[in-house]
Amino acid sequence: MDPVFVGILVPLAFFGVVAAVLLKHFETRHKERMAMIDKGVNPADFKSATPFRLWQGNVLSNLKWGLLFVFVGIGLLVGLQLENYYRFDEGSVILGSILITGGLALIIFYFIAARKLKDNQVDGQ
Numbered sequence: 001m002d003p004v005f006v007g008i009l010v011p012l013a014f015f016g017v018v019a020a021v022l023l024k025h026f027e028t029r030h031k032e033r034m035a036m037i038d039k040g041v042n043p044a045d046f047k048s049a050t051p052f053r054l055w056q057g058n059v060l061s062n063l064k065w066g067l068l069f070v071f072v073g074i075g076l077l078v079g080l081q082l083e084n085y086y087r088f089d090e091g092s093v094i095l096g097s098i099l100i101t102g103g104l105a106l107i108i109f110y111f112i113a114a115r116k117l118k119d120n121q122v123d124g125q
Contacts, residue, residue: 060113067105075101 033043078101079094086093 060109060116063112064106064109067109068102071101071105072098075099 036043036046075098076094079097082088082097083091083093
């Protein structure tokens with residue numbers, strides 16, 4: 001095949017497939033809503049059941065991921081500095097420091113979450 005033809009065909013196929021999937025999604029959603037209306041069910045009642053509530057997550061879950069990413073970044077920086085200072089050739093120091101600091105972040109999160117749940121149980125009773 002001609003490289004120019006492939007350079008044109010691949011992006012067109014990619015965007016065509018994405019468009020087809022989106023059209024099928026919206027068509028199916030429309031049919032579901034029309035079936036709900038025909039049966040007398042209010043589609044707005046099911047709005048809270050959608051899986052696309054990404055920004056309204058659990059506070060503790062957000063804390064967990066934030067701690068994990070911050071500590072993994074710190075582990076990466078510490079690993080790079082140790083590798084440069086001691087002149088290690090392999091990336092084992094970097095991987096080890098990332099895993100240690102990531103584990104430390106999850107342990108810290110466990111203690112914070114346990115304290116928060118204990119406080120909620122005491123306040124609730």
